Amino acid sequence: MGTGIVSVLMNLIPFHTPVLHYLSIVFFVLNVAIFALASVTSILRYTLYPEIWRVMIQDPTNSLFLATVPMGFATLIDMWVLVCVPRWGEWAASFAWALWMVDVVAAASVTLSLSFILISQRYITSLDRITALQLLPIAATIVAAGAGAEVASILPNKQHALGTLLVSFILWGMGTPLAIVVLVMYYQRLAVHKLPPRETIVSCFLPLGPLGFGGFGIVYIGKVARDLLQGSDILDPIAGQMAYVLGVFISLLMWSFGLIWLVFALATVLYSSPFPFNMGWWGFTFPLGVYAANTIELGVELNLMFFKVFGTVLSAAVLLLWALVVSRTAMGAWHGNLFFAPCLQNLTLKEDENNPESDRLRA
Template sequence: MGTGIVSVLLQSIPFSSQALHYISIVFFVLNAALFSLAFVTSFLRYTLYPEIWKVMIQDPTNSLFLATIPMGFATLIEMWVFICVPYWGSWAISMAWALWIVDVIAAASVTLSLSFILISQRHITSLERITALQLLPIAATIVAAGAGAEVAHVLPNKTHAMSTLLVSFVLWGMGTPLAISVLVIYYQRLAVHKLPPREAIVSCFLPLGPLGFGGFGIIYIGKVARELFQDTDILDPIAGSMAYVLGVFISLLMWSFGLTWLVFAFATVLYSSPFPFNMGWWGFTFPLGVYAANTMELGKVLDLMFFKVFGTVLSGVVILLWALVASRTALGAWRGDLFYAPCLQNLSPSLKDSETEEERLRA
């Protein structure tokens, strides 16, 4: 997700140049390689050791990260639309549409199943245990909605484009109100139980994710609706323009709400620093990146230099954060002391003993 949003930002900067375009392609290829490696590794892990899947899906924290799969995949679809479609034409458009359908199924499944698991199990029994990670499964459909609007924009078949756009709006409606509801609960948790522990302090940036991509997605949905509704008898010809105008104002509202959480996040980081490095530091990149994308999109639509410059500055911050976190991750992976799965503590004793014996034999 972090690498993918960097490639999207490099492609979206309003002061873009040919150099940024080629750098975004490099990040696109790197992201495709990282996603493939992570997906294959995870598939083999849960295939060879199915017991791990059971304890992971029942863990109230680790299970939430399943939502990162369709969100990371959505960034690949976006870059496919930006880079491959203009060069490769019709078959690339069909490929983007097919990949997006797969992403929709995965995102909707994750949002509905993990949200139900969260409310049906009894792991979280107090407000203090609520974290911003609860936003992850909800944000999956919001990200899929934004990617769907971009796919609908390039589909030549008007019927397919209209269907894709309507599904995107449904996905946006599934996730955005629910995400705002969770933000209300999360704010109450912060007000009553104060800041999260230092190890999880980066999670304070996660509210920017659904707000940023939700604002970006609703603008794109309105933009495509304005084009599609002009040549159809659905509703009224003015419906497309209404959807576009409402999308801009809703996006501006979500951007403003996100600005509040952005200030909270930076203040929290400054107040709590220093804090230890862990994989949670990747939570800096994607939420701030999608907020920057929404900012730049508002700048293009409203033709306001403030949003263009502010979005570009935020994009630069995201790229620098990516470089910092990626280097620290590579160093921790080389040392072998970075990756840790707390849910494995819930494995059955027999499986733990077999893993311990295997590690002893390797030594």
């Protein structure tokens, strides 16, 4: 997700240069390699050790990270639309459409299943244990909605494009209101129980994810609807124009709400510094990156230099953060002290419960 959003931002920055274009391609290829490696590793893990799947899916924290799979895949689709479709034409557009359908199924499955698992488990979660990580499964459909709007803009068949746009709007509607509900709960948790532990302090950036890509997605949906519904007899002749104008204003509203969470996140990081490095530091990149994408898109649609410059500054910050986190990740991986799966402790406990002999030996 972090590498993918960097590649997307290099394409969205309104001050175009050949360096940014080729840099985006480099990050795109790197992201394909990372996604392929992570996918193969995960498939082997759950194929060779199927018992891990059950304890992982029942873990209230680790299971939420399943949502990162369709979100990371969506960044690949975005780059395919931005880079490959203009070069290779209609077959590339159809291929992007097929990839997006796979992403929609995965994103909707994750959002619905993990959200239900969260509310159906027998254990009781107190307010102080609520974290911004619960936004992850909800954000999956929001990200798929934004990718769908981009795919709809390049489909040659108008009916296919309208259907894609309608599904994108439904996905946006599935995720955005639910994300706002979780943000209300998360704010109450912060107000009552104060800042999260230093180990999870990076999660304070996660609210920027659904707000940033939600704003980007709705303005893109409106922009594509304006073009597709022009001269159409669907609803009303002005339906496309209304969708575009409302999309811009809703996007601006979400950007403004995200600005508050950005200030909260920066203040939290400064207040809690220093804090230990872990894989959670990747939470810096994608949320801030999608907020930068929303900022740039507003600058382009409103033709305001402030948003264009601010979005470019945020994009540069994302690139620097990516470089920092990559270097720290490489160091931790080399020393072998970075990767940790806390859900495996639950597997050990289950094995002990099912093996009375281990209790006797321990006694």
